[in-house]
Amino acid sequence: MEDHSEEKKEIEREGLELEKHEDSSEESRRAQPWTKQITIRGIVASILIGAVYSVIAMKINLTTGLVPNLNVSAALLAFVCVRTWTKLVQKAGFIAKPFTRQENTMIQTCAVACFSLAVGGGFASYLLGLNRKTYLLSGVHTEGNSPSAIKDPGFGWMSGYLFLVCFVGLFALIPLRKIMIVDLELPYPSGLATAVLINGFHTQGDKIAKKQVRGFLKCFSVSFLWAFFKWFYMGREACGFSQFPTFGLQAWKHTFYFDFSTTYVGAGMIVSHLVNFSLILGAVLSHGIMWPLIGRLKGEWFPVTLEETSMRGIYGYKVFLSVALILGDGLYSFVKIMGATIINIRSRIKSRDIKKVEDDQSKDQDVLKQNELFVREKIPMWLAVTGYLVFSVISVIVVPLIFPQLKWYYVVVAYTLAPSLAFCNAYGAGLTDINMAYNYGKVALFVLAAVSGKEDGVVAALVGCGLIKSVVSVACILMQDFKTAQLTLTSPRAMFMSQAIGTLIGCVMAPLSFFLFYKAFDVGNPNGEFKAPYALIYRNMAILGVEGFSALPLHCLQLCYGFFAFAVIVNLARDLSPPRIGQWMPLPMVMAVPFLVGGYFAVDMCIGSLIVFSWHKFNSKRAESMIPAVASGLICGEGLWTLPAAVLALAKINPPICMKFVPS
Secondary structure, eight states: HHHHHHHHHHHHHHHHHHHHTOOOOHHSOOOOOHHHSOOOOHHHHHHHHHHHHHHHHHHHHHHTSSOOHHHHHHHHHHHHHHHHOOOOOOOHOOOOOOOOOHHHHHHHHHHHHHHHHHSSSTTTTTTGSSSSHHHHHTTOOOSSOTTTOOOOOOOHHHHHHHHHHHHHHHHHHHHHIIIIIISSOOHHHHHHHHHHHHHHTTTOOOOHHHHHHHHHHHHHHHHHHHHHHTTTTTTTTTTGGGGGTTOOHHHHHHTOOOOOOOOHHHHHHHHHHHHHHHHHHIIIIIIIIIHHHHHBBTTTTOOOTTTTTTTTTTHHHHHHHHHHHHHHHHHHHHHHHHHHHHHHHHHHHHHHHHHHHHHHHHOOHHHHHHHHHHHOOOOOOOHHHHHHHHHHHHHHHHHHHTTTTTTTTHHHHHHHHHHHHHHHHHHHHHOOOOOOOOHHHHHHHHHHHHHHHHHHHEEEEEEEHHHHHHHHHHHHHHHHHHHHHTTOOOOOOHHHHHHHHHHHHHHHHHHEEEEEEESSSSSSSSSOOOHHHHHHHHHHHHHHHHHHHHOOOTTTHHHHHHOOOOOOOOHHHHHHHHHHHTTTOHHHHHHHHHHOOOSHHHHHHHHHHHHHHHHHHHHHHHHHHHHHHHHHHHHHHHHHHHHHHHHHHHHHHHHHHHOOOOOO
């Protein structure tokens, strides 16, 4: 708790310091009405950024399922786009409206709301887990894996489902925004960091901004051209630079190689060193040690005749051990954050009256101004209640029509409990910066799998998981955006409208970006590029909920117990040991990803960490300002090449060369 409090104070001081050095123009200093903070050029920029990042996020989601936080990158790209536009307009002899931090905040919020649906909309997890390919991979002879539990992707039902479940979440916590942001003063570290970044863009002058723009454009160009060059050598499966045996052919067979992906190098520059350390540790533990050892037991633990992707063979161990790590980490985090939430609420209630006068006296004028502007423009209570009830009723009627296996009364119960779950999640995220929406979804998954029966359990579990997860997640993201609005003097109404517009765009853009990959590439192939590992994980969690432990291969249950305990013990060690030791404890949830995917992308991301470490050693000040721009350029360049690559694949135009390495 103390660490987050200090972090909050430090970021707020930095943000307020930036505000004090802001340019003196009346347009920039004066808070505009909320209707003027939402602009046509802002919405256009949001659509463009949201579309680009939807494709990028979908690509990362379908390859590894581990998408870095792209909020900072979106805010930077919004600044680059509008600043470039205003300068072009001015050079053409026209007067351009000044670009304010409020407009920058609005664009960032709208764009993030749009591509967040590509990240968390279930296209690589619970919704894709319903398709026929995942059904076949999960084992057609598994009792709980009913042949009727199949629903192949379709643009209509996917976009309709997203529209229903995501818009309910927008209205869930609106009445509590003042309590959580102003009264309880929850820090929301991600919201604070985004606000400081946006304030910095508009206060540090053009010199740093120009360097960031140049760095972004250079890295974007290099990344795009490199992806184009690599394409020529990918004539067949397992060809090209993406299969380069960097550490030798034996290491390549165990997925340890550098695949020359600038996307993951850039992602490795954004995430913390601990994430990359956890990834490489998970890759070494699984593909370096465990899978070769279990592979030697073929004929003893599982039949020799089984296919490589059979859930009764080695693939079953890969899936269920990663599930055990995810559940152990998720359960620990769930209990920890719920406990911290309850304790924190009780302590705040006891000390609220005593501290109120002292806090009001100690607050400086800048904070009071932020709070006054944030509270002044109220979002009516009737709008929140009406919106929640209307979308809930529509969902209760329509969702069971799309998925008959999920009974209407389960949806009623879900939406009755959702606001309290959303509050707990948003409060916990405000303290810890951890959005626990997936864990609430997993709880719903197991409950629905158990109560719905073997015929309907899998579909009901996956759909119900998405329903709870979406409501809880969207409500939490909106509350983080309200924190950003408070610190950038942006109207809460403008923020809510931006979130709603972005969500509406995302309901169309996310399915479109998904079908770009689904139609052009072999999505879900465990040996291909787009493995979509979480689709199989989620379906098998649902099967586990329906069948119980009978779904596990031989001795897998004992190994699952061990990995579940390992996840809990590692988390306990991180929280209870001294900081110098705790900071090196790995993240079990992150370690689980290479169990299915392999170690190649962990190598890429570790190289990103190495670049950041070296850059800070040589020139820490320059590194701090340039790393977000460089990383964004690397991610966006290769990510954008996916568009022409998909078009070429749909047109049946294959790369002309297959570069492959074989033993001499």
